[in-house]
Amino acid sequence: MNNDYLNDSDSEKENSLTQDYSNRTIKRLPLYLRMLRQMQSNGETYASSAYVAETLMIDPVMVRKDLSCTGVHGKPRIGFLIADLIPAIERLLGWDGNVQAILLGVGRLGSALLGYPGFLKYGFRIAAAFDINPAVKGVISDIPVYPPEKMKEVVEKESVTIGILALPAAFAQEGADKLVAAGVRGIWNFTPIRIVVPKNVVVRHEDLASGLALLSHKVFCEK
Amino acid sequence: MNNDYLNDSDSEKENSLTQDYSNRTIKRLPLYLRMLRQMQSNGETYASSAYVAETLMIDPVMVRKDLSCTGVHGKPRIGFLIADLIPAIERLLGWDGNVQAILLGVGRLGSALLGYPGFLKYGFRIAAAFDINPAVKGVISDIPVYPPEKMKEVVEKESVTIGILALPAAFAQEGADKLVAAGVRGIWNFTPIRIVVPKNVVVRHEDLASGLALLSHKVFCEK
DNA sequence: TAGATTGTTAATCGATTAACAATC
DNA sequence: TAGATTGTTAATCGATTAACAATC
Numbered sequence A, B: 001m002n003n004d005y006l007n008d009s010d011s012e013k014e015n016s017l018t019q020d021y022s023n024r025t026i027k028r029l030p031l032y033l034r035m036l037r038q039m040q041s042n043g044e045t046y047a048s049s050a051y052v053a054e055t056l057m058i059d060p061v062m063v064r065k066d067l068s069c070t071g072v073h074g075k076p077r078i079g080f081l082i083a084d085l086i087p088a089i090e091r092l093l094g095w096d097g098n099v100q101a102i103l104l105g106v107g108r109l110g111s112a113l114l115g116y117p118g119f120l121k122y123g124f125r126i127a128a129a130f131d132i133n134p135a136v137k138g139v140i141s142d143i144p145v146y147p148p149e150k151m152k153e154v155v156e157k158e159s160v161t162i163g164i165l166a167l168p169a170a171f172a173q174e175g176a177d178k179l180v181a182a183g184v185r186g187i188w189n190f191t192p193i194r195i196v197v198p199k200n201v202v203v204r205h206e207d208l209a210s211g212l213a214l215l216s217h218k219v220f221c222e223k
Numbered sequence C, D: 001t002a003g004a005t006t007g008t009t010a011a012t013c014g015a016t017t018a019a020c021a022a023t024c
Helices: A023-041 A049-056 A060-068 A082-093 A108-115 A117-122 A148-158 A169-182 A208-221 B023-041 B049-056 B060-068 B082-093 B108-115 B117-122 B148-157 B169-182 B208-221
Strands: A099-104 A124-130 A138-140 A143-146 A162-165 A186-189 A202-205 B099-104 B124-130 B138-140 B143-146 B162-165 B186-189 B202-205
Touching (some): A023 A049, A099 A169, A117 B208, A124 A148, A148 A169, A186 B208, A208 B023, A208 B186, B023 B060, B049 B060, B099 B108, B099 B148, B169 B186
Parallel strands (some): B124 B143
């Protein structure tokens, strides 16, 4: 059974026969990246797994195993060369190029995502946003908002590869279809709907409810 | 090693000796809940695991196993009584009472969360928000915004149990300390910082970067 | 050298999937 | 009864943790 759509689809196989990094490793890489960048801007040259592990509260063995996926080798008694590690992680995440994205649905969540400055750190740029409602046409947070008809044109002109779905649930599948038709290769889905897409399109389902479920279950139902 | 802080801390043990539902099950429960509510509002009485599984694209065996945690028993050839399942899931998630929450940091993400109407479906209510910046004082999306000094007072008066952390990274730990001092029992952390809290406070780290990492790795680095 | 750190292999743990019995 | 569906036990798979060898 295919579980790609779930928020934490850590258990997939598909075409990952040769990869020796797990999904959990991939999810931790941004933590390392953020920390390493900070260390670098503090003037540090090497990072030891013990130090990284303690700061991020992760087991040091896991840190070494995760970092070994980058291909960078640490030096015993010294640690890993930060200047090597950062680009290696970026490459592993596909964050080295300039990834162009578009956003569908400029509601509350959509606007928040448009204004989020962090995406650039991930080599990400939201090239444009789209909304059916003509009232939101214009420019929000320096990003132009167009009607959906212009989607394909923008995707082609700007080489957009990622679509962000922030529509009301009722329009989720319709929006996904439009994104696929326009030619995106990955969809970051913020709706609670499991959208159906062709096999060659990757979907990441970002579900706030599942996170909240875990938190409130632990607070109210345990101990 | 304690991994509670990670976005997908699916591997914890702690005080869950007697529980027979896994973290992954808990994360899936909101999906079932949403679907069952929709079915109920469509006038349906029973839900079969096969139908739920197909709609949500989950293995039917897993659906049955997940639903069995609720204590509700399905009837062979018929399915599960929706009217029993809904309150059972709500109880398992702690979503049956009226959970009061407060939000720290009324920036872009914070405002989006304030305006998100979905929380009420999860039995959640944001009672108040707090921000150091006096300029944002007032009312946003019908929710009052106060200076941090009022936090403890509000937590006590409104029986607040959950704190939502939507501050800039640099103030994350400071904000967490304030939430703990004010008496919340759980923190939903939207900053990329691993905050340190006493053992009796539950933290859920909601990390968009990890989701994006998985998506872009699959799009750009696989196949 | 001694000691700190890396990096790998084996054991364990948790979650999913497969097989199948039970039930209406 | 026959057949569809539930529900449980065993096998498999993936990820973490433990143990320890290798290296500077």
